[in-house]
Amino acid sequence: MIDTAPDYALEAYGLQKTYAGTKSSPPKHALKGVDLKIPRGSIFGLLGPNGAGKSTFINIFAGLVNKSGGTGKIWGIDIDRQPRQARAAIGIVPQEINMDVFFTPYETLELMAGFYGVPKSERRTEEILEAVGLSDKRDAYVRMLSGGMKRRLLVAKALVHNPPVLVLDEPTAGVDIELRRQLWEYVVELNQAGTTIVLTTHYLEEAQELCDEIAIVNEGEVVACEPKEQLLKRLDRKTLVIEAVEPLTEIPEQFRDIAGTQVSIRGGALAITYKFGEVSVAELIERFRATGNRINDLRTEEPDLEDVFLSLTYGTAKGAA
Ligand SMILES: Nc1ncnc2c1ncn2[C@@H]1O[C@H](COP(=O)(O)OP(=O)(O)OP(=O)(O)O)[C@@H](O)[C@H]1O
Numbered sequence: 001m002i003d004t005a006p007d008y009a010l011e012a013y014g015l016q017k018t019y020a021g022t023k024s025s026p027p028k029h030a031l032k033g034v035d036l037k038i039p040r041g042s043i044f045g046l047l048g049p050n051g052a053g054k055s056t057f058i059n060i061f062a063g064l065v066n067k068s069g070g071t072g073k074i075w076g077i078d079i080d081r082q083p084r085q086a087r088a089a090i091g092i093v094p095q096e097i098n099m100d101v102f103f104t105p106y107e108t109l110e111l112m113a114g115f116y117g118v119p120k121s122e123r124r125t126e127e128i129l130e131a132v133g134l135s136d137k138r139d140a141y142v143r144m145l146s147g148g149m150k151r152r153l154l155v156a157k158a159l160v161h162n163p164p165v166l167v168l169d170e171p172t173a174g175v176d177i178e179l180r181r182q183l184w185e186y187v188v189e190l191n192q193a194g195t196t197i198v199l200t201t202h203y204l205e206e207a208q209e210l211c212d213e214i215a216i217v218n219e220g221e222v223v224a225c226e227p228k229e230q231l232l233k234r235l236d237r238k239t240l241v242i243e244a245v246e247p248l249t250e251i252p253e254q255f256r257d258i259a260g261t262q263v264s265i266r267g268g269a270l271a272i273t274y275k276f277g278e279v280s281v282a283e284l285i286e287r288f289r290a291t292g293n294r295i296n297d298l299r300t301e302e303p304d305l306e307d308v309f310l311s312l313t314y315g316t317a318k319g320a321a
Pocket residue numbers: 019020028029030048049050051052053054055056057
C-alpha cells in the first residue's frame with residue numbers, strides 16, 4: 001500500500017484500443033478515447049451491453065491488453081511509467097476461472113503472494129481463506145471445489161497483496177443467489193475497510209443496490225458517469241398506477257392521445273407514464289374521475305437503473321441487461 005492516498009483509484013485519459021483486423025473482419029475500435037475517473041473509496045459500477053468494451057478497459061489496467069493510445073493510472077501511478085508499482089495497487093478478479101486445479105487453495109494463495117513478492121511474515125493466507133469462507137477447504141485440491149468455491153478463491157487470489165483497488169469483472173455470472181449475497185457482503189466489508197471496488201456487471205439490480213457511482217459504456221465510449229442517485233434522476237419520467245374499483249380491460253377514451261404520456265393496462269389497473277412538468281397528476285386523476293370509475297388505490301413508480309440504461313444505450317444493446 002502507498003501512504004499518500006490519491007483522490008482517484010483509477011484514472012483513464014483518452015484511453016483507446018483498436019484490435020487488429022483479420023482477412024475476414026475489419027479492425028475493431030473497442031475503446032474510442034475513454035476518460036474516466038474512479039473516486040477512491042467508492043463502489044463503482046461499470047455497466048454496458050455485451051461488447052461495449054468493459055473487459056478491454058479492465059484488461060488494460062490488468063496488463064493483459066496493450067492499449068493503442070491514452071494514459072492510465074492506478075492509485076495515482078502511471079501504468080506505462082511504473083507498471084510494476086501500478087499493478088501492485090490493484091487486484092483483479094477475472095471473468096474466467098483460470099487456476100491450477102492440482103494445487104490446494106492454501107498453496108494457490110501462497111504462490112500468488114510469492115508472485116507479488118509479499119514477505120512470508122506479511123502474508124494473510126489464513127485470514128483471506130477465512131474471509132471468503134474457504135478455511136475448511138484449505139487443503140482440498142482446487143479441482144474438487146464447486147464452481148462457487150472456485151469463484152471465491154479467485155477473489156481471494158486478487159487480495160493476497162492487499163491492494164487498495166479491487167476490480168471484479170462479472171463476478172457473479174452463473175453464481176447462485178446465496179453465494180452472490182455472500183460475495184457482496186464480503187465486498188461491502190472490504191469497501192468499508194477502505195478498498196475501492198470496481199465492478200462490471202450485467203445485473204442492473206445488483207449495480208443499483210451496491211454501487212454509489214456508475215459509468216455506462218456503450219460501443220467503446222462512456223455515455224454517462226455519475227453518482228447513482230443523479231443518474232436515476234436523469235429520467236424525468238414517472239409512472240402513475242391507478243387501481244380502479246371496476247378493473248379495466250381497455251384504455252379509457254379520456255386517456256387516449258394525451259401528449260407526453262404512454263398509457264397501458266396492467267392487471268386491470270391503468271399505468272400512465274408521464275413527463276414531469278408536462279402533465280400534472282391532478283389532471284390525470286381528474287380525467288380518471290370522468291370515466292365514471294372510482295379509484296381503489298394510487299401509486300407512483302420511479303424510474304430504475306434499467307430504464308436509464310436502456311434510454312442511454314437504446315438501439316445498440318444486444319440482449320444485455
Ligand atoms: N482479442 C480481440 N480481438 C479482436 N476483437 C476483440 C478482442 N477482444 C475483444 N474484442 C472486441 O472488442 C469489443 C469490446 O469487447 P469487450 O470484451 O471489451 O466487451 P465487454 O463490454 O467486456 O463485453 P462482455 O460484457 O460481453 O464481456 C467487442 O466488439 C469484441 O468483439
